[in-house]
Amino acid sequence: MRALALTTFLAFSSGSAAIAADISVPTAQGDVAFAGVPQKVAVYDLPSLDTLTALGVSAAGVPEKLYVKHLQDLAGNAAPVGTLFEPNLEALAGLGPDLVVVGGRSAAQKSAVEQVAPAIDMTIGEDLLADSKARLAAFGALFERQDKASELAATLDQKIAAVxxxxxxxxxxxxxxxxxxxxxxxxxxxxxxxxxxxxxxxxxxxxxxxxxxxxxxxxxxxxxxxxxxxxxxxxxxxxxxxxxxxxxxxxxxxxxxxxxxxxxxxxxxxxxxxxxxxxxxxxxxxxxxxxxxxxxxx
Structure with a gap:
């Protein structure tokens, strides 16, 4: 499984000279180059899960407890792969994702989940509003939902202006x-x-x-x-x-x-x-x- 994860990682990691990446995505730990759209994603970071859901991207794996009301229904359509703080690597390996998203409370587990699949850290920092828009744009580009991301970003700007x-x-x-x-x-x-x-x-x-x-x-x-x-x-x-x-x-x-x-x-x-x-x-x-x-x- 580790060998497979490393092979897959070459297709997604930044700095891979062998593969021409289609897109470079900014993350909390620098830009990461992707050679294609991820098809099966496990998400441990709830702000990321929230944004992906708004974009119409379905996660295949999610934490066992989702806490947030508008995310509760996702539990019935995705496999549980641990908690926000402790990934279940066996469940994650059984799911077989080609990308794992961590951030915030789960960011410290990036190296652990990378034993199974490539991972990106999409932590939202203290500059929350700017980071929120940046993550929205990044996910929109990665999953080819740029138009939807632009539409959502316009609404977000309107809400910020209103408050x-x-x-x-x-x-x-x-x-x-x-x-x-x-x-x-x-x-x-x-x-x-x-x-x-x-x-x-x-x-x-x-x-x-x-x-x-x-x-x-x-x-x-x-x-x-x-x-x-x-x-x-x-x-x-x-x-x-x-x-x-x-x-x-x-x-x-x-x-x-x-x-x-x-x-x-x-x-x-x-x-x-x-x-x-x-x-x-x-x-x-x-x-x-x-x-x-x-x-x-x-």
Whole structure:
């Protein structure tokens, strides 16, 4: 199987002098040259799976748990090949894909899945909106869906423009993630900083730690920041954990005294879309629509 995977890889990898590639696709780890359209694809990265689905590309293999509502139906039409963090190499080998897509939580498993088939890393970085459009274009080119990708990209640009207009002069925002009773905030340079970019709204607090898991804070911190808007992501709800909800965690006299709470400007974003598959096409559209609706109403 390893020998077969290496032989197949020569047809897809960048730098293969023996085969003239039809297309070079940008990935998170550099451009990769492809000699043809992949026919059977296993996808471990949910933003990628979301975008491929929007383009009309069906994955043959997917993670056992998909988390995101609009991806749930894919489980009945694709083989389970492990989890977001742990690929099942035996199941993957049995599927026999000619391409494996990893990214984000599964990016660290790229070398492992390459024992079975060629793999590309399509991680969405902190520049989420730009990366989302770049991945859409790359997948559109790879799977010969350029027209569809252009159509989807135009819609995405319209949605970004709409939320930017809705956020104009609406005050300062604070992005909060809850995890049971725990609170963390995220700034413009963080994984959720795209919310500030999309809305154009300034941060309610300066010098927020840019760590991937956010800057752990208390209710007092939120009160002192006194945001005009609170954008909230419930990690527990995103991953299906039981426990204290975001609403319960935030319901505190200190938070209730903020401008955001008193004005009804506390926006609970779709948790799985925001935490698991942000950057995927449909998830990103959903989140932009939620932000636009809340800011327009407010």
């Amino acid at each position: 930017n207009a809705a956020g104009k002069d609406k005050g300062r925002a604070l992005i909060v993630m809850t995890n049971g009773p725990k609170l963390a905030v995220y700034g413009r340079a963080s994984r959720f900083g795209w919310i500030h970019e999309a809305t154009g709204m300034p941060e309610a607090a300066e010098h927020i730690n840019t760590a991937n898991h956010g800057d752990a804070v208390s209710h007092e911190f939120i009160a002192e920041a006194n945001p005009d808007w609170l954008f909230v992501i419930d990690r527990g709800a995103a991953v299906g954990e039981e426990g204290q909800s975001a609403e319960a965690t935030l319901k505190n006299p200190l938070v209730e005294g903020t401008n955001a709470w008193k004005a009804g400007h506390v926006v609970y974003l779709d948790a799985a879309d925001a935490y698991i598959s942000a950057g995927g096409y449909t998830s990103t559209i959903t989140l932009l629509d939620e932000l636009t609706a809340a800011l327009t109403k407010g």
